[in-house]
Amino acid sequence: MRLLIKNGTVVTPKASFAADLLAEDGRIAAVVRTGFLADAAADQVLDAAGLHILPGIMDPHVHFRDPGHTYKEDFATGSAAAAVGGVTTVFDMPNNMPRTVGLEELREKLAAIRGKAYVDYALYGLLTSDNYSHLPELVDAGVRGFKCLMGISAMNTPTGRDVDIWRGAALLRDTGIPISVHAEDTQIVDVVRSELKAAQRQDPLAHMESHPVISETIAVERAIMAAEAVGGRIHIAHISSRDTVHLVRKAKRRGVRVSCEVGPHNLYFTDADYLRKGSSMFMNPPIRSREDQEALLEGLRDGTVDMIATDHAPHSEEEKSTEKGVFSAKSGFCGVETEVSVMLTLVNRGLISLEDYVRAGSENVAKLFRLYPRKGCIQPGSDADLTIVDLSARHVVHREDLHSRSKITAFDGEELTGAPVYTVLRGKVIMDHGRLLGSPSGIFLK
Ligand SMILES: [Zn+2]
Numbered sequence: 001m002r003l004l005i006k007n008g009t010v011v012t013p014k015a016s017f018a019a020d021l022l023a024e025d026g027r028i029a030a031v032v033r034t035g036f037l038a039d040a041a042a043d044q045v046l047d048a049a050g051l052h053i054l055p056g057i058m059d060p061h062v063h064f065r066d067p068g069h070t071y072k073e074d075f076a077t078g079s080a081a082a083a084v085g086g087v088t089t090v091f092d093m094p095n096n097m098p099r100t101v102g103l104e105e106l107r108e109k110l111a112a113i114r115g116k117a118y119v120d121y122a123l124y125g126l127l128t129s130d131n132y133s134h135l136p137e138l139v140d141a142g143v144r145g146f147k148c149l150m151g152i153s154a155m156n157t158p159t160g161r162d163v164d165i166w167r168g169a170a171l172l173r174d175t176g177i178p179i180s181v182h183a184e185d186t187q188i189v190d191v192v193r194s195e196l197k198a199a200q201r202q203d204p205l206a207h208m209e210s211h212p213v214i215s216e217t218i219a220v221e222r223a224i225m226a227a228e229a230v231g232g233r234i235h236i237a238h239i240s241s242r243d244t245v246h247l248v249r250k251a252k253r254r255g256v257r258v259s260c261e262v263g264p265h266n267l268y269f270t271d272a273d274y275l276r277k278g279s280s281m282f283m284n285p286p287i288r289s290r291e292d293q294e295a296l297l298e299g300l301r302d303g304t305v306d307m308i309a310t311d312h313a314p315h316s317e318e319e320k321s322t323e324k325g326v327f328s329a330k331s332g333f334c335g336v337e338t339e340v341s342v343m344l345t346l347v348n349r350g351l352i353s354l355e356d357y358v359r360a361g362s363e364n365v366a367k368l369f370r371l372y373p374r375k376g377c378i379q380p381g382s383d384a385d386l387t388i389v390d391l392s393a394r395h396v397v398h399r400e401d402l403h404s405r406s407k408i409t410a411f412d413g414e415e416l417t418g419a420p421v422y423t424v425l426r427g428k429v430i431m432d433h434g435r436l437l438g439s440p441s442g443i444f445l446k
Contacts, residue, residue: 001024001025001026001043001044001427001428002022002023002024002029002041002042002043002044003022003023003024003042003043003044003045003046003384003424003427003428003429004020004021004022004023004037004039004041004042004044004045004046005020005021005022005023005045005046005048005053005386005388005424006020006021006034006035006037006039006045006046006047006048006049007020007034007047007048007049008020008021008048008049008051008052008053008388009048009051009052009053010031010052010053010378011052011053011054011055011354011355011358012055012355012358012377012378013355013356013358013359013363014355015355016052016354016355018034019031019032019033019034019053020032020033020034020035020036020037021053021378021386022037022041022042023384023424023427024427025427026383026384026426026427026428027380027381027382027383027384027426027427028378028379028380028381028382028383028384029380030380031378031379031380044429046388046422046429048388048422050390050392051388051389051390051421051422052354052388052389052390052391053378053386053387053388054354054357054358054361054362054386054387054388054389055358055362055363055375055376055377055378055382055385055386055387056087056088056089056362056375056383056385056386056387056423056424056425057086057087057088057339057340057361057362057387058087058088058089058090058091058361058362058365058366058371058375058376059082059087059089059090059091059308059309059310059312059336059339059365060091060145060261060307060309060365060368060369061091061093061180061237061238061261061309061310061311061312062078062082062090062091062092062093062310062311062312062336063092063093063095063311063312063313063314063332064077064078064079064090064092064312065078065096065314066078066096066109066112066113066116067096067097067098067108067109067112068096068097068098069096069097070405071316071405072314072315072316072319072405072406073314073404073405073406074116074405075092075112075113075116075117075121076116076117076118076440077403077404077405078090078312078314078336078404079116079117079118079119079121079440079442080118080403080436081312081334081336081337081402081403081404082118082119082336082337083118083119083423083425083430083431083436084337084403084420084423084431084434084435084436085336085337085338085339085340085341085420086339086340086387086388086389086419086420086423086431087119087336087339087340087387087423088119088120088375088385088386088387088423088424088425089119089120089121089122089365089371089375089385089445090119090120090121090122090336091121091122091123091124091144091145091365091369092121092122092123092124093124093147094109094123094124094125094126094146094147095126095147095149095157096109099126099157099158100123100124100125100126100138100143101125101126101128101131101134101158102131102134102137102138103134103137103138103141106123106125106138106141106143107141109123110123110444113444115440116440117440117441117442117443118425118430118436118440118441118442119423119425119430119442120375120383120385120425120426120442120443120444120445121442121443121444121445122142122144122145122369122371122444122445122446123142123143123144123444124143124144124145124146124147124180125138125143125145125146125147126146126147126148126157126158127146127147127148127160127164127165127168127179128148128158128159128160128164129158129159129160129161129163129164130158132164132167132168132171135168135171135172136171139172139175139177141446142444142445142446143177143446144177144369144370144371144445144446145177145178145179145180145235145369146168146172146177146178146179146180147179147180147181147182147237148160148164148165148168148179148180148181148182149181149182150162150165150181150182150183150184150185150219150222150223151184151185151186151187151219152182152184152186152189152284159186162222162223162226163226165179165181165222165223165226165227165234166226166227166229166230168232169226169227169230169232169233169234170230170232172232172233173230173231173232173233176233176370177233177370178233178234178235178259178368178369179223179227179232179233179234179235180235180236180237181219181220181223181234181235181236181237182237182238182284183216183219183220183222183223183236183237183285184211184215184216184219184284184285185214185215185216185218185219188212188214188215188218189210189211189215192209192210192211192212192215193210193327196209196210196327197327201326202322202325202326203274203275203326204274204275204277204278204279204281204282204322204326205271205274205275206326206327207274207279207282207286207326207327207329207331208271208274208286208287208288210327211284211285211286213241213242213243213244213288213292215285216239216240216241216243216244216285217241217243217244217247220236220239220244220247220248221247223236224236224247224248224251224256224258227256227257227258228251228256228258231257232257233257233258233259234256234257234258234259235258235259235260235261235368236248236258236259236260236261237260237261237309237311238261238262238263238266238283238285238309238311239260239261239262239266239285239296239305240262240263240266240283240285240286240287240288240292240296241285241288241292241295242291242292242294242295242296244260245295245296245298245299245304245305246295248260248299248304248305249299249304252304259306259307259364259368260304260305260306260307261305261306261307261308261309262296262299262300262305262307262308262309263283263308263309263310263311263335264308264310264335264338264339264342264343264346265281265283265287265310265333265335265342265410265411266283266287266288266292266293266296267293267296267297267300267342267343267346267351268342268345268346268411268414269281269287269410270287270288270289270290270292270293271287271288271289271290272290273287273410274287277410278322279320279321279322279326279329280320280333280408280409280410280412281333281410282320282329282330282331282332282333283311283313283331283332283333284331284332286331297346297351297352300352300356300360301352301353301356303359305360306360306364306368307360307361307364307365307368308339308343308357308360308361310335310336310339311332311335312334312335312336312404313331313332313333313334313335314332314333314334314404314405314406314408315330315332315333315406315408316406317408320333320408333406333408333409333410334402334404334406334407334408334409335409335411336404337402337403337404338397338409338411338416339361340361340387340389340418340419340420341395341397341416341418341419341420342411342416343357343361343418344357344389344391344416344417344418344419345416345417345418347391347418348391348417348418354391362375362376362377362387363376363377364376371445375445383426384424384426384427385424385425385426386422386423386424387420387423387424388420388421388422388423388424389418389419389420389421390418390419390421391417391418392417392418393417393418393419393421394415394416394417395415395416395419396413396414396415396416397409397411397412397413397414397416398412398413399412403436421433425441425442426441428441
């Protein structure tokens with residue numbers, strides 16, 4: 001099977017250039033001068049005139065809720081949303097039921113996913129206080145990262161202590177596999193939340209105020225120190241503040257093996273949007289001030305922030321409701337389907353370059369999770385995973401159009417500029433102008 005994509009502009013982290021691209025048997029076979037190859041050389045031809053061809057966008061942080069919480073999402077609906085959104089690889093989190101704490105649970109998860117994935121997928125294991133002995137078997141079975149919740153529990157998931165990060169980072173040191181931490185300090189959040197409750201606060205800004213910046217930075221510093229002490233790798237999930245960017249930048253300068261990710265929502269919304277968006281934009285750590293957003297964007301441009309991750313976290317209408325009070329609404333919303341359009345909107349606003357996005361949305365994810373150069377680049381021999389975008393396509397996000405089971409997203413009603421028009425997975429077109437094509441063909445990237 002040969003796919004020829006002609007007349008497009010190929011984007012790499014370093015440059016953009018006009019080129020035609022030939023994929024053969026799932027891999028990139030050639031990147032050549034426009035017009036060099038005849039249509040007859042291929043079984044299928046896509047005309048990408050006016051379009052940009054990005055290496056397949058990879059989302060290193062999604063919650064597809066399968067198995068165990070499929071009333072929110074399952075792997076078919078979540079990965080369909082990814083494919084339609086222009087995302088070709090996802091990394092799914094381990095807070096399922098059962099939780100991915102050992103080999104048996106991993107096998108159960110793989111069985112639940114089988115035959116449902118429209119895009120390629122990698123999996124995280126969970127690092128808790130009592131599963132050290134299972135880390136090697138999870139590594140052998142192909143887990144590409146471990147998630148550790150530092151105190152803040154999502155859906156009653158067991159948390160990890162500083163000692164667990166320290167021990168885990170030592171155990172994993174030579175594998176190159178990162179521990180991804182949800183870095184927030186529960187003590188601080190609990191105390192501040194009680195105060196806000198006592199003050200009868202019920203406005204949506206109270207959500208942000210109950211997660212003050214210090215609750216994030218104090219945990220980030222502990223995680224970095226624990227990994228640094230043993231020379232291990234640490235990854236800070238969903239950073240949200242200027243002070244965290246500073247901590248990560250300082251740690252990188254002194255040689256710590258630290259990486260971090262930021263959500264498109266943190267780069268798009270600010271605290272000025274809470275009143276209009278309500279609980280639909282609740283996330284932990286929260287969306288913060290304009291000043292924090294500017295520091296996150298600066299970090300993305302200078303390489304301090306390594307990756308874009310959506311933290312796609314669907315919930316039911318009831319779970320997101322504030323009827324029982326602002327503090328009872330769950331945090332998290334759908335993001336995998338809108339990531340590419342949101343990031344292209346930021347490119348169109350001149351806040352980042354398209355090359356920056358390719359680096360943070362694809363190349364760095366592949367590199368830091370040891371999938372490069374199989375994924376994360378457009379060069380002969382790499383998987384032909386491509387996100388082909390129209391930078392000028394203006395559209396309004398409508399929640400009912402989402403392919404996720406949950407329809408809740410802070411991006412509902414937002415007008416975006418730029419959209420994915422084709423998604424190509426290992427040489428096969430799986431999305432054409434918003435239409436999902438074919439049956440699930442995603443594979444486990446172990
Ligand atoms: Zn998450």
